[in-house]
Amino acid sequence: MDKRTPLYDKHVALGATIQSFAGYLMPIKYGTIKKEHMAVRDSVGVFDLTHMGEFRVTGPDSTAFLDKLLTNDASVDNGKAYYSTMCYPDGGIVDDLIVYRIGDQEYLMVVNAANLDKDWAWVQSHLQGFNVNVSNESNETALVAIQGPRAQEVCSKLTDYDLDSIGYYEHTTGKFAGIDALIARTGYTGEDGFEIYMKYPDAETVWDAVVQSGEEFGIVPIGLAARDTLRLEVGYPLYGNDIDHSTTPIEAKLGWVVKLKTDKSFIAREVLEQQKAEKPGRYLVGMVVTGKGFPRHGTPLYSGDRKIGIVTSGSIAPALNQAVCLGYVERGFQKRGSELEAEVRGKRIPMKIVKIPFYTEGSRK
Amino acid sequence: MSNIPENVRYTETHEWVRKDEDNFVIGLTDHAQHEMGEIVMAELPEVGAEATKGDSMGGLEAVKTAEDFYAPLDGEVAAVNEELEANPALINEEPFAGGWLFKIKASDGSQFDGLLTAEEYKTHIGE
Structure with a gap:
């Protein structure tokens, strides 16, 4: 129901x-x-x-607990918020979320509705050893x-x-x-x-x-x-489309929320550190459709005869009146300006890799 | 409630069909255009292409979805709506008039009589 x-x-x-x-x-x-x-x-x-999910974290170990669970740095000032990924030990993404620091020992995690039950179970399974209380206020x-x-x-x-x-x-x-x-x-x-x-x-x-x-x-x-x-x-990834358990934040160009320069030992740190050093096999990129057509989630991407990737999100960008996509391409094909093709209904549609965000006139402060 | 005019026939795949002078005009129903939302591209068949009842004749892209459309009759594509190239939203704005998709020169005009009536289509979409 x-x-x-x-x-x-x-x-x-x-x-x-x-x-x-x-x-x-x-x-x-x-x-x-x-x-x-x-x-x-x-x-x-x-x-x-x-529909978004809210978990409230309180207690003396709140910061330490989030620093274990999340890839970003929890020790922001009270009244600040941060975006983060939460990873499995293999580096795959459990969810992406916003965390509001309410006080010295209090945070509010806001998670994707579609991941609520999974996230709650994940958070619960890591409580041991931390003096924290987590309540599901969703x-x-x-x-x-x-x-x-x-x-x-x-x-x-x-x-x-x-x-x-x-x-x-x-x-x-x-x-x-x-x-x-x-x-x-x-x-x-x-x-x-x-x-x-x-x-x-x-x-x-x-x-x-x-x-x-x-x-x-x-x-x-x-x-x-x-x-x-x-x-x-504006090129923000959506969990379930562009990121999921099979993708890592390094591949998804979310390395900026993976705080490898700190000494925090968060889940998947070693795996992500290694992947960053060795470079991942694929990258999330932004693409504009230069031909006629609308590639969607799951549409294959080609360079000549070689399948080099897949579209993860695709739609018209109404403010640009232009079809745009996010998708993964093999390392070596991610360069801006590179041309590739999507295959829709058996037809090849020319695409070009561009900088994200597609739309740059936003009023975001 | 959708607009379901009685002077045309319908298919279960949400095309409407109207008898023209020599041909049959085909479009997308009001119900279907509403379900799809704003259509941003119409991929139409080539004039002269063979049409086989039930075969995909092209595709429509909306902001969030994509759907094929199908030949309601056997025959040959006699014309396509060139206006849709520049203005695919006509399918949303005037689904039974300026938003028509293509015309078929039917090889067996009696197939038309086997299509759904307005009443049957109404039942089909649960209205």
Whole structure:
């Protein structure tokens, strides 16, 4: 039985196309994907992301525990957040996540909905030896994101907190629309924006306040389909598409969240260190379609007759009006400017490797 | 609810078929275009290509999905909608008019009578 977020009735009333995603009935789109996408690029949109999972880590060993579990460095200042991967001992990725440091001995991990049960089991299985408590707050925590260049103007009317003092990947706890919330300047769109975490019963209050506050900026609700095109356009990987147990952060060009220069002994450190030194056999790259066609997840990539890779995400990039892809290619073929071909319905489509992000005009601060 | 006009026939693969003067015009139903979302590319058959009932004649790419479309009748491709090259969104905007896909010169026009009626198509899509 699929779960409903506390905003489910809002989505139905707005005429959303609703589908099951990671065990939740989620809005996929309300109108047209391109219009939702462009609203976030040009002005502002509001998202219900309550399906995301939240684990709260508390106790004296919180930092040490996360430094064991995650590839990135947990010892950031209170009020800061960081993006990380969490790896299996073989270097494959369990999940990618955002971690908010709430206090000296308190963190909030935000994980992908589709990985919630697996992540919870993984976290639980590593508790031994650490004086920490981890609680799964996923079923009581709602998440509303406000993203786009006008996001701060929408949010500043709803809190007394000076939002200018919250930098990118920083957060605070405080009143938002009159309720207690975690207010973070984070997102998955390439735009400036905020993610507001609150208890389930407060979600409708926040949603309504955001919609009302955003009215003058033409705020529109954004479904998961546009969330996907927004993240692809700025080259953010999506777990299950571009990264999974069979890929490592080094291959996925996420080496910047693998802190090999520290002395922390996180899970998979040796394997990743070795892979970095020896160079992986393949790399995640960004590609634009220079011919006509739309390669998708699973489409093979060729250099001449030789199969050299596979597309992991592909869509039109609405702000660029251009088909773009992420995918893995064999080492030696990853150079920017290299030409290759995708095979769709038996036809070869010319592609070119380009720099990520595809879209570079984002308002992200 | 989808628009399901009664002056055309339908297939289970969501094409509509209308009798033209000499040919049969084929397009994508309103229900199907809505399910697919904004169509960003239409890959159409060559004029003169052989059409065999049930065979894939081309593909449609939407933002999130891709679907083939199929020949509802045997015959030969008599025309394709060149407008879709520049403006594939016509399939979403006017699925039964400017968004038509291609025309078939049928080798056996009586196959048309075996296609689904509006009422049958409505049942097929559960509306």
